[in-house]
Amino acid sequence: MDEGIAARIERLIDSLGDISAPVKRALRAVPRHQFIPSVGLIADDTTTIIDHDADPAAWLDAVYANVPIVTQLNDGATDLRDETGGLYTSSNSAPGTVTDFLDLLDPAPGHRVLEIGTGTGWTAALLSHLVGAQYVTSIEVDSALAEQAAKNLSDTGMHPHLITGDGADGSPERAPFDRVHVTCGIRTVPYAWVEQTRPGGRIVLPYDPGFVAGHALRLAVRPDGTAAGTFTGFAAYMMMRSQRVPANAERGPERETRTRIDPRTITEAPPGAALAMSALTGLYLSTGRQDDRFLTWVTDPAAPAQWALITHVPGADDFEVYQVGDRPVWDEVVDAYFRWVDWGEPRRDRFGMTVSPDGQQVWLDTPQQVIG
Numbered sequence: 001m002d003e004g005i006a007a008r009i010e011r012l013i014d015s016l017g018d019i020s021a022p023v024k025r026a027l028r029a030v031p032r033h034q035f036i037p038s039v040g041l042i043a044d045d046t047t048t049i050i051d052h053d054a055d056p057a058a059w060l061d062a063v064y065a066n067v068p069i070v071t072q073l074n075d076g077a078t079d080l081r082d083e084t085g086g087l088y089t090s091s092n093s094a095p096g097t098v099t100d101f102l103d104l105l106d107p108a109p110g111h112r113v114l115e116i117g118t119g120t121g122w123t124a125a126l127l128s129h130l131v132g133a134q135y136v137t138s139i140e141v142d143s144a145l146a147e148q149a150a151k152n153l154s155d156t157g158m159h160p161h162l163i164t165g166d167g168a169d170g171s172p173e174r175a176p177f178d179r180v181h182v183t184c185g186i187r188t189v190p191y192a193w194v195e196q197t198r199p200g201g202r203i204v205l206p207y208d209p210g211f212v213a214g215h216a217l218r219l220a221v222r223p224d225g226t227a228a229g230t231f232t233g234f235a236a237y238m239m240m241r242s243q244r245v246p247a248n249a250e251r252g253p254e255r256e257t258r259t260r261i262d263p264r265t266i267t268e269a270p271p272g273a274a275l276a277m278s279a280l281t282g283l284y285l286s287t288g289r290q291d292d293r294f295l296t297w298v299t300d301p302a303a304p305a306q307w308a309l310i311t312h313v314p315g316a317d318d319f320e321v322y323q324v325g326d327r328p329v330w331d332e333v334v335d336a337y338f339r340w341v342d343w344g345e346p347r348r349d350r351f352g353m354t355v356s357p358d359g360q361q362v363w364l365d366t367p368q369q370v371i372g
């Protein structure tokens, strides 16, 4: 390997902190640049296009930095260079995110692994190095991305089993799996993944219930056909296509009230509170800014005409709640927040989830204490 690339990989590994030895070896064996298109988008506070042909050095610097590189907008309908942007629909995830999830997955040679969301193919290549390419199955919903990933993988001599289709169905014909690695955001865990995993096997996924933050979840599959586990940390990924937040916000009967609660008490609450509030209410919450105003939307995902907009104005005594529909969504979120306070403000890792054929349940401390 090019000495410059090897040195960049070592610097990247050093910058990532704690990583297991097998995952470090995989990072060395599977250089990231072989999976990054010549044009990509870096999205931090601002967006920057990296273009290998125009500036190869800047492209390589970005590829060996701990940043995600967006590779598709609006399911491919919009060019990456389009100034107006759009929804980020595929990326090569930040190396630190990839290594955290691989260590959570804990794959061993010979494990049969299912990956959901092939994207650029980099994770599938790392998994192939970790367990053996013949044991890896990876599913991508977007046919153009799947084709490019197949090319990237075969250019590097890796031949995992690739499927173009909806990852929610898993791959019954390649089951049972020892590990399922989901690399797109999930609100509702498809039971097919539990069914297709051997008892004792693990499923790791970014759980994103549409409420400020996403949470890494590790489930262990049990002999009774259920899976359960706790939330282990932060995780932000692009949503699975069928589980994106609908652009709802329809008009309906409206009224204005005021709240004494600073909305940032809710929006900036710790991840444990966010998990509790989303599980207790089933509502979505998002934020934005307008000049010096801080905006919070609470929406009912099942009813487009039930939502509220809370506007924080610096220095004000109380804040406007613009409420559409009958459901008092803001009050429900505030009540849920204070239930979390009354529970002693439990941290994220005290919450867990159980997935069974009947659906999923979020709990606090033990699977018996279901909260939503």
Ligand SMILES: C[S@@+](CC[C@H](N)C(=O)[O-])C[C@H]1O[C@@H](n2cnc3c(N)ncnc32)[C@H](O)[C@@H]1O
Pocket: 089, 090, 091, 092, 093, 116, 117, 118, 119, 120, 121, 122, 123, 124, 139, 140, 141, 142, 145, 165, 166, 167, 168, 183, 184, 237, 238, 239, 240, 241, 242
């Ligand atoms: C963050 S990217 C995955 C990155 C990838 N693991 C890599 O190493 O480059 C998320 C991917 O999930 C894909 N995806 C979204 N919904 C999906 C679905 N229902 N089934 C399979 N893939 C899906 C997206 O098209 C996107 O490529």
